[in-house]
Amino acid sequence: MTAAHPPNLADPATYARHDMHEVWRRLRAEQPVHWHPEPGFWALTRHADIARVLMDNDRFTSQKGNVLATMLQGADGGAGRMLAVTDGPRHTELRRLLLKAFSPRALERVADGVRDSTDRLIALALERGECDFARDVASIIPLTTICDLLQVPEADREHVLRLTKSALASDYSTPEARADQVARVEILLYFTDLVRRRRAAPGDDVISLMAGATVQGAALSNDDIVLNCYSLIMGGDETSRLSMIGAVAALIDHPAQWRALKDGQVSIGDAVEEVLRWTTPTMHFGRTVTQDVTLRDAVLRRGDLVTLWLTSANRDEAVFDAPDVFDLGRSPNKHLTLGYGPHFCLGAHLGRVEIAAMLHALRAYVGALDRAGAERHLYSNFLSGMSSLPVALKAEP
Ligand code: HEM
Numbered sequence: 078m079t080a081a082h083p084p085n086l087a088d089p090a091t092y093a094r095h096d097m098h099e100v101w102r103r104l105r106a107e108q109p110v111h112w113h114p115e116p117g118f119w120a121l122t123r124h125a126d127i128a129r130v131l132m133d134n135d136r137f138t139s140q141k142g143n144v145l146a147t148m149l150q151g152a153d154g155g156a157g158r159m160l161a162v163t164d165g166p167r168h169t170e171l172r173r174l175l176l177k178a179f180s181p182r183a184l185e186r187v188a189d190g191v192r193d194s195t196d197r198l199i200a201l202a203l204e205r206g207e208c209d210f211a212r213d214v215a216s217i218i219p220l221t222t223i224c225d226l227l228q229v230p231e232a233d234r235e236h237v238l239r240l241t242k243s244a245l246a247s248d249y250s251t252p253e254a255r256a257d258q259v260a261r262v263e264i265l266l267y268f269t270d271l272v273r274r275r276r277a278a279p280g281d282d283v284i285s286l287m288a289g290a291t292v293q294g295a296a297l298s299n300d301d302i303v304l305n306c307y308s309l310i311m312g313g314d315e316t317s318r319l320s321m322i323g324a325v326a327a328l329i330d331h332p333a334q335w336r337a338l339k340d341g342q343v344s345i346g347d348a349v350e351e352v353l354r355w356t357t358p359t360m361h362f363g364r365t366v367t368q369d370v371t372l373r374d375a376v377l378r379r380g381d382l383v384t385l386w387l388t389s390a391n392r393d394e395a396v397f398d399a400p401d402v403f404d405l406g407r408s409p410n411k412h413l414t415l416g417y418g419p420h421f422c423l424g425a426h427l428g429r430v431e432i433a434a435m436l437h438a439l440r441a442y443v444g445a446l447d448r449a450g451a452e453r454h455l456y457s458n459f460l461s462g463m464s465s466l467p468v469a470l471k472a473e474p
Pocket residue numbers: 131139143160161162172223308309310312313314316317320357358359362363413414415416417419420421422423424425427428429
């Protein structure tokens with residue numbers, strides 16, 4: 078690999094085979110605005126360039142998809158309807174509406190639930206002494222949290238959790254192992270029914286909020302609401318889960334940082350930010366160019382696809398001191414893990430609450446933490462992290 082010819086960034090196998098941090102380092106140094114041939118798209122790797130593009134929705138739109146896979150297909154089915162792939166005034170209005178449900182105050186009750194269930198799951202893991210941290214702890218918290226947010230009735234919980242788990246199972250350990258399409262359709266049908274029930278009897282949940290609102294002068298259709306529920310599940314499940322699993326692996330691999338956390342030498346707030354930077358679960362997001370624009374010495378043409386490698390920005394030596402060091406006390410920490418600008422993660426507070434609850438429970442109740450078997454990594458050009466992490470835990474003496 079030379080910087081002029083990095084491995085195929087569209088191929089999930091690349092991420093399994095290469096030391097990607099070395100690939101990003103060379104691209105940042107030698108070709109920060111790189112034209113990736115076949116399939117053709119720009120790859121941006123410096124923090125400053127990525128932040129600039131993320132800020133500029135006029136010249137770089139999300140409406141043709143915001144991840145490489147959909148952008149390469151030429152369109153995103155949710156364009157103009159799902160928040161993440163909508164731009165302009167409709168995005169502003171829809172976002173303002175959803176933000177009402179995502180402010181720290183509105184989320185107080187959900188956050189309490191996150192802390193309780195995290196403590197409970199860690200206590201169960203300690204009782205057993207060994208667990209797959211991915212399956213037994215980290216996969217349960219985000220989905221339960223989203224069910225709380227959408228106020229999925231207790232009686233339906235098991236059904237919904239089972240469907241979402243099989244539809245979104247992040248176990249792409251082989252190229253053939255694809256998420257279950259049938260379960261996806263069933264989720265959409267389930268939420269279509271729930272939207273109908275909420276229209277008939279509104280509550281104080283996100284679905285009722287959308288059902289009672291107008292955007293650009295018109296009520297949101299059932300389909301629009303279902304798509305946005307689905308995108309909350311997609312946006313909020315795997316991301317937080319991968320960060321939590323990555324946090325545990327990093328703490329095992331860096332015993333001095335584990336001690337710093339245990340001894341209270343670092344604040345949970347700073348530690349959460351470093352976990353986010355270190356794990357960067359969504360490696361890239363993308364945009365389509367709406368008018369010719371010059372970036373460094375390159376001219377990006379209208380219609381070109383641009384990929385923004387957050388995972389590279391988060392190790393940019395121009396922004397971070399010792400970027401390859403896992404330092405829970407790092408401050409400032411201007412990572413781009415949650416995005417930047419108009420599409421900045423809607424669930425940022427919730428994601429942070431989940432990781433904070435996990436770190437807090439580990440600090441308070443776990444005395445010793447170790448690997449208990451081989452981990453399994455995802456097979457993806459978009460998500461990075463582990464689908465399995467067997468660990469052994471001992472309680473505080
Ligand atoms: C947007 C990452 C948690 C829902 C984003 C974006 C990133 C991101 C990078 C920007 C995408 C872009 O610019 O195209 C993460 C990470 C998380 C996390 C790393 C956890 C560690 C959550 C949670 C939810 C959520 C818990 C909801 C329950 C969303 C939504 C958007 C978004 C709806 C679209 C916002 C918009 O377009 O205005 N997320 N996210 N995310 N995220 Fe998250």
